[in-house]
Amino acid sequence: MTTKIKVLIFEDRAEDALILKETLSQQHIEIAGIASSYTEGIALLNSVDFDIALLDIFVKGKPEGIQFANEIEDDKPFIFITSSIEATVFEEAKDTNPHNYLIKPYNPLELLFAIELAIEKSAAQEGAFSQKIPVHHNDAIFIKKNKALVKIDLKNINYISVDGQYCNMYTDEQPFLLHTSLTQLIKEFPETQFIRANRNLIVNTDKIKIVYPDDNLIVLTNGEKVSLSRRYKAAFFKNYRIFK
Amino acid sequence: MFLNSSKWIYVYCCCFLISITVVFAQKQEYSEEFKKEILETCPQCAQDTSVFQKARKDKFHQSHYLFSKNEIDSSYTILTELLSNTHNKEVRKLYILNTIRGRVLLRKKLFDEAKQSFETAIKIGKQYQSPSINNQYALLGQIYFEQLKFSKAAEVFETWKASYVKNEHNNRINLHNLGLCYLHLEQYDKAQENLLESYRLNQKYKDTLGLARSSLDIANLYYQQYKDELAIDYFEKGLGYAKKAHDLEILQNALLNLAVVEENRKDFSKALKYRKEYEKIKDSIWNKDQIWKFAQNDKETARQLNEEQLKAEKKEKIFFIVIALLALILLSFLSYFYLKIRKQHTIIRELNTTKNKLFSILTHDLKTPIHTLKAKLYTILHQPGKNKLHEKQRTSISESYDLAKNTSLLIDNTLHWTLQSQNKLLFHQQKLNLSSIVAQVEYDYIPIIEENKLALHTDIDATIFVFADGNSLKIALRNVLDNAIKFSFTEGIINIKATTENNSCTLKIIDEGVGFDTNNFSRQNFSSTPDTKGSTSTGLGIQLSHELIEKNGGSFEISSVPNKGTTVSITLQTNKT
Structure with a gap:
């Protein structure tokens, strides 16, 4: 199942928050929550799930955004938003290692680009999206599809098969073309979760319903069938005890 | 000044008969007429009646000035120079x-040369009938006298006497000398006449020394004529005057004369008394001479020491003065600049505060609402089909959007420009996708491009990355694109292309608009070319773009052909350097 990217907003100006909300929804991005103060922000951090945080540096005239940034988990990317372009403001913000800055005012493309860049940076895969390379971060894959940024949790992937020099990723909903090689993906993905079924395909073990070793066939939970080649059978079964 | 100036005429009278030499020293000063002549002739003296005060540059002046100051050698050098x-x-x-x-020359006792000079002077003086000429006769007479040519001397003195001026202070000396000439020539009548006249004049001027001399010489005259009574009377008078005059030489002469006279009279006790007194004075003169000599030596040594010390002191003084002056100049310069800088500093600080206030107004009170306005107008223009706008409404909203967009750019430019010039602009270079950045910039121009029916073709490979600061790069691109649109004709084409080469990437923004003559183009003076709607821009934008691109380590070039269009080439680094 594909999911929208979830964004946590830290912004005290209602008008600015509204613009953000509208722009994000146009870009098919979900709002995880909006906090207009430090305490509200902390409460949100503990209660909602999000992929990226957008923080206004100055909340109520104080650099609360910087303070709040320190509370965010290390693996979650965040972006500082400010209307100032004075270097002094950023000097203070620098220590929190933000993944990007966004200068107000911004247009929807700029917002989206800032988010993309932040995600790329947190996964240390700068420039990936523009080359349609999937970004793998926090047990999920982020890809750009039709100008929209989508997130696919690894657990929702059925299997990935080679398509020419790229790969096709199959979920229950739709396939995604990934501009990357299968070999590259195997390297990145958790070893036990994705196993090679044949030369051109890796399968998500969580999605396997039945395996027919004699028929060299794997049936997935959604009923799809993938072939299990003899060459990879041994390696495939190494992780399983077989009851005959 | 003249009165003390000369002390240099010596007249000798030798009393042959009694083998006594009477030395007769008498001052001979400038005559009044001669003084007058110098005053009239010398421009320096004429200006300043307290003449000879200062050594002036004028050589003529120096010649008589130095002479009057007894510096006869220096005076002689100048005189010779002037006369040659x-x-x-x-x-x-x-x-x-x-x-x-x-x-x-007379003072140097070079009588022949002196004589020559005076004769020349007299010859010249006669040409214009110099009023002081007769004084020169007297001096010439003295020379003959000194040379013991008494008849010649008497002749010259007579020439002097023929035209002498009464009340002249030198008269008594000259008369005396004339008398002495006759005495030597043994013409006693004339001698007596002149000597007595001189004696009278000395009485008149109360010149004790002169009286002493006159008395002694008259005494000699009488003595030579064997008028012993009269002679002794005058000798004793002479002794009295000599004692009063405190002139040891004269006194000595008087005593010696009297001693000889008394001896001849066989009054040995008196003679002995005079002789003893004479010896005493002789000793005292000798002593005086010795002492004077020692004193002179001492004085000389002291003077030399003093001079050396003075020289050293002078050097030191000059050194310190120079140092002090330099220090003073430096100090005054420093304090001047310090004050100036402090004043400027205060002004600048005040200006800075004002500027900062202005900034917050610009950023918060202007920037944001203008952008909101822009964004809202954008939404109206792009709202889906349902409530289609009338053509008129569309145009006016589009124009409003354009206005808001321009204002927004102007504000942004101003902000960036000021911060950039203060080096306070946010600057964070990172790896950026060029096509993405260009798309973000183009986004705001979509309504304008549509309105003007422009065709914007962007062809940038999605895999091109540049290493730049996103904010400043976008500002630069905004300005360039804004210009390209502004200067394009309706239905014009704008091409945006990117090419990579090694570690750099060149982005070209090409329009087919108005263009301009690159010859009249300088970095400081853009603008002035009206755009296709007739308005001109400030030129700040392009200048700012240029600077920001350079700050990013790139280059910014503009080429243009009037009525063909403009191409802006921006070259950026693709990798971190």
Whole structure:
């Protein structure tokens, strides 16, 4: 199942928050929550799930955004938003290692680009999206599809098969073309979760319903069938005890 | 000044008969007429009646000034120089110069040369009937006298006497000398006449020394004529005057004369008394001479020491003065600049505060609402089909959007420009996708491009990355694109292309608009070319773009052909350097 990217907003100006909300929804991005103060922000951090945080540096005239940034988990990317372009403001913000800055005012493309860049940076895969390379971060894959940024949790992937020099990723909903090689993906993905079924395909073990070793066939939970080649059978079964 | 100036005429009277030499020293000063002549001739003295005060540059002046100051050697050098200058044809000056030269030589006892000088002076003086000429006769007479040519001397003195001026202070000396000439020539009548006249004049001027001399010489005259009574009377008078005059030489002469006279009279006790007194004075003179000599030596040594010390002190003084002056100059400069800088500093600080206030107004009170306005107008223009706008409404909203967009850019430019010039602009270079950045910039121009029916073709490979600061790069691109649109004709084409080469990427923004003559183009003066709607921009934008691209380590070039269009080439680094 594909999911929208979830964004946590830290912004005290209602008008600015509204613009953000509208722009994000146009870009098919979900709002995880909006906090207009430090305490509200902390409460949100503990209660909602999000992929990226957008923080206004100055909340109520104080650099609360910087303070709040320190509370965010290390693996979650965040972006500082400010209307100032004075270097002094950023000097203070620098220590929190933000993944990007966004200068107000911004247009929807700029917002989206800032988010993309932040995600790329947190996964240390700068420039990936523009080359349609999937970004793998926090047990999920982020890809750009039709100008929209989508997130696919690894657990929702059925299997990935080679398509020419790229790969096709199959979920229950739709396939995604990934501009990357299968070999590259195997390297990145958790070893036990994705196993090679044949030369051109890796399968998500969580999605396997039945395996027919004699028929060299794997049936997935959604009923799809993938072939299990003899060459990879041994390696495939190494992780399983077989009851005959 | 003249009165103390000369002390240099010596007249000797030798009393042959009694083998006694009477030394007769008498001051001979400038005559009034001669003084007057110098005053009239010398421009320096004429200016300043307290003449000879200062050594002036004028050589003529120096010649008589130095002479009056008893610096006869220096005076002589100048005199010779002036006289050898054959261009000097001013008779009066020549007369004066020759006279003074004569006097110098006389003091040096170079009688023949002195005589020559005076004769020349007299010759010149006669040409214009110098009023002081007769004084020179007297001096010439003295020379003959000194040379013991008494008849010649008497002759010259008589010439002097023929035209002498009464009440002249030198008269009594000259008369005395004339008398002495006759005495030597044994013409006692004339001698007596002149000596007595001189005696009277000395009485008149209360010149004790002169009286002493006159008395002694008259005494000698009488004594030579064997008028012993009269002679002794005058000798004793002479002794009295000599004692009063405190002139040891005269006194000695008087005593010696009297001693000889008394001895001849066989009054040995008196003679002995005079002789003893004479010896005593002789000793005291010797002592005085010795002491004077020692004193002179001492003085000389002291003077030399003093001079050396003075020289050293002078050097030191000059050194310190120079140092002090330099320090003073430096100090005054420093304090001047310090004050100036402090004043400027205060002004700048005030200006800075004002500027900062202005900034917050610009950023928060202007920037944001204008953008909101822009964004809202954008939404209206792009709202889906349902409530289609009328053509008129569309146009006016589009124009409003354009206005808001321009204002927004202007504000942004101003902000960036000011911060950039203060080096306070946010600057964070990172790896950026060029096509993405260009798309973000283009986004705001979509309504304008549609409105003007422009065709914007962007062809940038999605895999091109540049290493730049996103904010400043976008500002630069905004300005360039804004210009390209502004200067494009309706239905024009704008091409945006990117090419990579090694570690750099060149982005070209090409329009087919108005263009301009690159010859009239300088970085400081853009603008002035009206755009296709007739308005002109400030030129700040392009200038700012140029600077920001350079700050990013790139280059910014503009090429243009009037009515063909403009191409802006921006070259950026693709990798971190």
